[in-house]
Amino acid sequence: MTIPARVGSILRFEWLGATPTVRLILAPVMIAVFIAYYATILWTLAISFTSSSLLPQYDFVGVAQYTRLFGFLRWKVAFTNMFVFGIAFIFLTLIIGTILAIAIDSRVHAESAFRTVMLYPLSLSFIVVGLVWQWILDPGLGLQAAVRDLGFDSFTFDWIARRDRVVYTLVIAAIWHSSGLIMAIMLAGLRGIDREIWRAAKVEGIPTRRIYISIVLPMLRPMILTCVTLLAVAVVKNYELVVAMTRGGPGNSSDMPSRFVVENLFERSNIGLGSAAAVVMLVSILAALAPYLYLELRKRA
Amino acid sequence: MSFSQVSGEQKTGVDIGRIGLYAFLVIAALYFVLPLAIMVSTSLKPMEEITSGSIFKLPSAPTFYAWQKAWSSACTGQNCTGIRVGFWNSVRILLPSLFTSVLLGAIVGFALAQWRVRGAGLLMGMLLLGAFIPMQVILYPLVKIFAFIGLYNTLPGIWVVHTIYGLPIMALIFRNFFAGLPEELIKAARIDGAGFFRIFFQIMLPMSRNVLIVALVLQGTGIWSDYLLGLIIGGAENQPMTVQLNNIVNSQFGEVEYNVNMAATLLTALPPLILYFASGRYFVSGITAGAVKG
Numbered sequence: 001m002t003i004p005a006r007v008g009s010i011l012r013f014e015w016l017g018a019t020p021t022v023r024l025i026l027a028p029v030m031i032a033v034f035i036a037y038y039a040t041i042l043w044t045l046a047i048s049f050t051s052s053s054l055l056p057q058y059d060f061v062g063v064a065q066y067t068r069l070f071g072f073l074r075w076k077v078a079f080t081n082m083f084v085f086g087i088a089f090i091f092l093t094l095i096i097g098t099i100l101a102i103a104i105d106s107r108v109h110a111e112s113a114f115r116t117v118m119l120y121p122l123s124l125s126f127i128v129v130g131l132v133w134q135w136i137l138d139p140g141l142g143l144q145a146a147v148r149d150l151g152f153d154s155f156t157f158d159w160i161a162r163r164d165r166v167v168y169t170l171v172i173a174a175i176w177h178s179s180g181l182i183m184a185i186m187l188a189g190l191r192g193i194d195r196e197i198w199r200a201a202k203v204e205g206i207p208t209r210r211i212y213i214s215i216v217l218p219m220l221r222p223m224i225l226t227c228v229t230l231l232a233v234a235v236v237k238n239y240e241l242v243v244a245m246t247r248g249g250p251g252n253s254s255d256m257p258s259r260f261v262v263e264n265l266f267e268r269s270n271i272g273l274g275s276a277a278a279v280v281m282l283v284s285i286l287a288a289l290a291p292y293l294y295l296e297l298r299k300r301a
Numbered sequence: 302m303s304f305s306q307v308s309g310e311q312k313t314g315v316d317i318g319r320i321g322l323y324a325f326l327v328i329a330a331l332y333f334v335l336p337l338a339i340m341v342s343t344s345l346k347p348m349e350e351i352t353s354g355s356i357f358k359l360p361s362a363p364t365f366y367a368w369q370k371a372w373s374s375a376c377t378g379q380n381c382t383g384i385r386v387g388f389w390n391s392v393r394i395l396l397p398s399l400f401t402s403v404l405l406g407a408i409v410g411f412a413l414a415q416w417r418v419r420g421a422g423l424l425m426g427m428l429l430l431g432a433f434i435p436m437q438v439i440l441y442p443l444v445k446i447f448a449f450i451g452l453y454n455t456l457p458g459i460w461v462v463h464t465i466y467g468l469p470i471m472a473l474i475f476r477n478f479f480a481g482l483p484e485e486l487i488k489a490a491r492i493d494g495a496g497f498f499r500i501f502f503q504i505m506l507p508m509s510r511n512v513l514i515v516a517l518v519l520q521g522t523g524i525w526s527d528y529l530l531g532l533i534i535g536g537a538e539n540q541p542m543t544v545q546l547n548n549i550v551n552s553q554f555g556e557v558e559y560n561v562n563m564a565a566t567l568l569t570a571l572p573p574l575i576l577y578f579a580s581g582r583y584f585v586s587g588i589t590a591g592a593v594k595g
Contacts (some may be wrong), residue, residue: 020348021497025409026424030424035446039442040438040443041439044442058443083432104326108323114330118333119577119584124573125526125573127543132340134339141351141356149354149357185589189390212516232469240529247551262533271441278435278440279436282438285433285435
């Protein structure tokens with residue numbers, strides 16, 4: 001096929017592609033998406049700059065709601081929790097998921113059985129995950145009681161009832177839910193590595209552990225970035241897990257921004273304040289996406 | 302790709318490294334399985350056995366009392382109608398919204414795959430970004446809009462919400478699939494005079510069995526797991542199983558019946574689990590397709 005003919009066919013294809021039917025389908029979708037996602041965000045943003053409490057009231061008060069928000073002890077706890085939970089969860093899930101992927105990739109028997117077991121929590125609702133771990137970690141009912149029952153009378157694991165530790169119990173449950181996902185992504189990455197690289201490294205006599213740390217994992221940097229981005233987004237969105245597992249308690253010690261927003265919008269009639277908190281969540285998501293988007297755009301440019 | 306595969310060596314006899322590897326994997330597997338196994342075992346015990354014994358002990362005389370009670374007479378506040386109410390609500394929410402969101406996702410994905418001009422990239426980007434936006438930033442205005450058009454607190458309202466907010470991931474999966482098909486296929490059909498919908502329904506859909514299953518499983522488990530949208534948009538009459546479950550467990554008075562609560566939790570977990578075990582690799586390619594590309 002000559003080049004002009006090819007260009008011609010591509011051009012015609014493009015022109016044909018944008019048939020009236022395609023436009024007719026995509027136009028309403030575009031409008032619906034714009035309203036459902038973007039107009040609503042702008043609306044929330046607008047409310048966050050007003051004094052609205054029970055009903056929206058469109059008087060501009062500047063950043064008063066944001067100042068108020070960061071003056072609330074409850075919000076400060078929730079916002080700090082997001083970072084404590086997030087750092088521990090992302091770091092541990094990434095390490096555990098990667099180690100699981102490497103273990104599964106080491107040509108083990110019953111590979112698919114192991115994979116199946118590691119992935120099933122992903123199909124469960126966070127409400128279910130939260131309730132399961134609420135009981136497992138309940139000092140009087142779960143793990144602590146069971147170990148004491150075995151004769152270790154002084155064994156104590158009551159983090160879920162302690163204000164200073166309860167956030168880490170959320171981490172335990174969230175790792176249980178998500179490390180299978182990281183395993184699956186990293187396993188796909190490991191399987192995509194050229195065999196020649198392994199062979200060459202082996203010929204050089206480099207120990208396996210060093211091959212992973214110095215050669216293979218650095219090659220999987222894009223996958224690791226994807227994992228971190230996904231986990232970071234999950235951290236900001238984390239809502240059902242807290243609602244089911246601790247209800248933000250004891251006290252408000254395990255509250256999260258997501259829960260703070262829903263409560264203020266729909267239970268406490270603090271619409272302006274809740275909207276400001278929601279905008280802070282959105283900014284957090286954008287911050288979590290920023291490294292990924294930056295690299296994607298630079299790749300295209 | 303593994304090292305033993307590459308070096309081609311299969312050591313004879315006992316290899317300490319391999320034993321360590323399997324020990325690690327078995328411990329990991331226990332971490333994943335035990336919580337659910339404990340739930341099942343505890344849900345089969347009567348309350349006296351739960352309060353007197355350890356969660357690691359198997360039930361001495363398994364009974365389905367707790368499962369029966371959870372299904373047909375567990376209480377949400379004063380209302381003791383069992384979790385079956387939430388189950389049927391979830392089914393009523395799931396079936397129509399699953400159908401519309403997968404169908405719309407497939408049509409939009411196909412349209413996006415064909416429309417290779419600048420606007421398509423922009424729309425795709427807008428859609429994709431949407432998948433990351435937390436619902437908290439959208440919810441209040443959405444309630445206002447839905448109240449205005451009469452969809453707030455209705456079943457169709459929750460169908461529409463699931464369809465719109467599931468669209469990014471559905472359209473993405475189908476776009477990637479259709480964009481990978483040879484162009485000649487569509488061109489030939491066009492020359493024969495077939496229009497968009499004829500090509501879509503008669504040529505494209507029959508070829509999309511696998512991607513359809515992936516989309517159904519992914520969106521099906523997603524809709525079943527939803528809590529927030531059901532809580533806020535669906536209204537008290539249409540509360541999904543997750544919302545009712547949380548109400549049963551977390552707003553209880555008097556003595557807590559752990560076995561009933563656990564049975565109710567397992568009943569809620571069962572449909573996605575069945576879907577997961579029945580569809581294994583489709584589920585995995587669904588979450589990783591959404592993940593890796595998203």
